[in-house]
Amino acid sequence: MTMAKDLVLSEQIEDALVARNLRGMKTVQPALAPGYCMRAARLILACKGTVLISTGFPVKDTFETDGPLGAIALYRVMEALGATPILVCGGPLANAICDDYRIHHLAVGQKQGMAQQVKQAMEALQPKLIITIELPGQAADGCYYNMRGVDISPLTICFDDFLKTANCPTVSIGDGGNEVGMGNISDALSSLDIIPSVTTCDELIVADVSNWAAHGLIAMISYWTGVDFLENWDNRAVLEYLSQHGSVDGLTGKKTLTEDGLPCEQSEALIQELRDLTGFCRRS
Numbered sequence: 001m002t003m004a005k006d007l008v009l010s011e012q013i014e015d016a017l018v019a020r021n022l023r024g025m026k027t028v029q030p031a032l033a034p035g036y037c038m039r040a041a042r043l044i045l046a047c048k049g050t051v052l053i054s055t056g057f058p059v060k061d062t063f064e065t066d067g068p069l070g071a072i073a074l075y076r077v078m079e080a081l082g083a084t085p086i087l088v089c090g091g092p093l094a095n096a097i098c099d100d101y102r103i104h105h106l107a108v109g110q111k112q113g114m115a116q117q118v119k120q121a122m123e124a125l126q127p128k129l130i131i132t133i134e135l136p137g138q139a140a141d142g143c144y145y146n147m148r149g150v151d152i153s154p155l156t157i158c159f160d161d162f163l164k165t166a167n168c169p170t171v172s173i174g175d176g177g178n179e180v181g182m183g184n185i186s187d188a189l190s191s192l193d194i195i196p197s198v199t200t201c202d203e204l205i206v207a208d209v210s211n212w213a214a215h216g217l218i219a220m221i222s223y224w225t226g227v228d229f230l231e232n233w234d235n236r237a238v239l240e241y242l243s244q245h246g247s248v249d250g251l252t253g254k255k256t257l258t259e260d261g262l263p264c265e266q267s268e269a270l271i272q273e274l275r276d277l278t279g280f281c282r283r284s
Contacts, residue, residue: 009223010038012277013216016270017207022260023147023176024192025206031188032204037213040203041220043169044074047083049128052104052162054088054180057134057146057250058155063093064250066259067134069238070173070214074131075101077218077229086125090157096245109154111142118161130166133173134210134250135159137180137197145195147176160199172201173213175260209260212270219274228280230271236264 011034018026044051053074055067068089075085087094087101090108097103104121136144136156144153159180163170172181174197177189181201189196207213215230222229239247239257248254251261259267275281 006038006224007035009277010035010041010220013037013219013274014205016273016277017205017212017216020208022208025175025208027191028177028185028188029206031185032206036203036205037216037220040171040205041217041224043129043171043203044078044083044131044217045081045221045224047078047081047129050084050086050125051078051129051131052086052088052125052127053078053131053133054135054157054159054162055133056089056093056157057136057179058108058152059248059250059253061092061155062246062248063089063096064134065239065242065247065257066175066210066250068093068097068242068247069235069259070133070211071131072101072238073211073214073218073233074133077221080227080229081221081225083129086127088157088159088162092246106157106159108157111153111158114158114161118165122162122165127166128168130162130168130170131172132159132163132170132180132201133214134175135172135180136178137172137174137182137199139178139195140198145178147178147194149195163199163201169203170201171203171205172199173205173207173210175207175210175213179210209262209267211259211267215267215271215274219278222275222280223278228275228278230275231280233271235267235271239264 055071183200
């Protein structure tokens with residue numbers, strides 16, 4: 001009965017994350033086996049060692065708000081659960097937040113020699129779990145593209161080999177089809193006007209905004225642990241922190257406290273809905 005209830009909750013969360021269908025994720029959602037939030041959250045709960053969380057979608061010469069905010073949310077929760085999270089990113093994101101978080105820095109635009117770098121990093125860090133959130137993934141031609149089809153290979157880190165060679169579980173989050181992990185649903189993505197990523201993962205979570213998927217996973221973890229990790233999450237404060245360190249909105253390119261063009265209140269409403277679903281904050 002508990003398993004059945006967990007699956008129902010997971011599906012409710014999964015549907016909430018794509019309800020707006022901003023970039024076709026609700027359209028491709030049926031390609032995923034239901035319960036993916038539940039399965040990914042279990043992997044997170046089981047991890048007591050090092051977890052690599054990679055993010056940082058480049059916008060011109062800086063990074064967007066979608067991705068880093070969700071990565072920080074997951075970082076804080078995993079640390080509270082006893083794991084050792086490390087954010088894997090390139091500059092300028094790595095340089096901007098390295099004083100506040102454990103960082104493993106990767107050079108951007110560097111495909112040559114990545115296999116050796118990945119091997120050395122994996123041997124040194126010994127991750128028990130790898131998570132990517134809103135991270136460009138390689139297309140079939142080996143390049144990286146944004147939603148407009150522009151080649152951003154010189155601006156992004158090449159993280160795909162971490163997943164390809166991992167001997168630990170991998171979880172990926174995306175909202176457009178061009179992110180790491182989207183290779184899991186390649187056939188479904190053919191209906192979208194994008195150049196998709198072909199990199200696969202163990203569990204893929206799709207959402208209208210990638211940050212929202214992080215909140216969805218945290219909601220599932222909160223439900224199981226009885227600890228409302230979303231209660232004290234201050235979405236605006238983290239957006240302000242990122243903005244002070246150089247972030248811009250990924251859709252508009254402007255230095256605003258928004259995520260993919262959406263005001264902070266939209267994320268706050270989604271978090272409220274997740275807390276309602278998990279029974280922590282019932283509306284009267």
